[in-house]
Amino acid sequence: MTRSRSLRLLDPLRALEVLTALWSTAAVAPISSGAAAAYRTLFITVRRLVAGRRLAIRLDEGELTLTVTEFDSRLDIRGLSVGQLTDVRLAARDIRWNDSVFNHATAVLHNLHIRPAAPPVVVAAPVDLTLEVPAAALDDLFRWAAPRLSGEVADDGIARLRLARRPRMGHLEVDARLDGSTLRLTPNGIVLGRSRWRLPAHTPAYRVQLPELPHGLRLTEVEFAPKVVRLSGTLPEWRMAMPRTRLEEILNQLSAVGVPLNLTRLPRLL
Structure with missing residues (x-):
């Protein structure tokens, strides 16, 4: 043509x-x-x-x-x-x-x-990158890294983890922090039925090892927002x-x- x-x-x-x-x-x-x-x-x-x-x-x-x-x-x-x-x-x-x-x-x-x-x-x-991923990707991540768990981020922007086989049992509310190539999910609250308890600050974090990224791209931050997971990274x-x-x-x-x-x-x- x-x-x-x-x-x-x-x-x-x-x-x-x-x-x-x-x-x-x-x-x-x-x-x-x-x-x-x-x-x-x-x-x-x-x-x-x-x-x-x-x-x-x-x-x-x-x-x-x-x-x-x-x-x-x-x-x-x-x-x-x-x-x-x-x-x-x-x-x-x-x-x-x-x-x-x-x-x-x-x-x-x-x-x-x-x-x-x-x-x-x-x-x-450098090149600074951000990417908003649909919240369903969090569940996909756990299917790959921790099949016993499922994850979600609702309209309130709070991330929740549940037992994949017993989702109605309750859930943990978690914050995310990066430690090198490891994603640390720290529980800050637990919900069972209609009751919620705040967890102490020293509650152990759940660690998810992230895959190596191409071309030297380094993940710098993971944030939760309404129905999305926001990823930030830097390419040198x-x-x-x-x-x-x-x-x-x-x-x-x-x-x-x-x-x-x-x-x-x-x-x-x-």
Whole structure:
């Protein structure tokens, strides 16, 4: 299928030409108003093409669909002149990753910048991530890690553990805390029938060993909110090679309505 170029891509493509010339001749990031204007044009174009849209994205690991709710950065002309976009914040809702569904996610790419190279490399360090997982995932976790227990997070945002085979017997109300790769669930209350008792602060915690996460991603916090489990994590560094031809292809795909964004075989340098 042949894609026609929209008129709104003409300026971004001129910006790409400027940046390509600078990348090919600079041993370090160039300092110029032309580079700043080119980076700003590209960023604003991408933001206009994705913000508020429902996107389907093809990745090597599967297909991702989401609605982008935020794509923003405090652009600084002096920083842009050397390819520095400072911090970029992304947010999305109604996320489907293969067979998994998530409520909401955010990513803050700190110190996002572009290194002139062959091809240029996009770098952010660190990257802070949050993901809101439907409360049913807590029960799935216990089916995997502790089959004798079941878990839930109700409308009040309180996490409860029950005996899987005797759910009506009562439940424990628990708080969550991370200890390295171990999730500590500490009971703070017990409910039997209509009676509730508060447990002492030194009540032993139930420990769940979490699986190792890819690419050095480190889980930093687990919180409970109404009907969701909110996970926060940090990736020390994220890098991706971005040849001009691939960037131009991405812009063309985003400008076409109903065309999935294909990011398969895009070289990553994690």
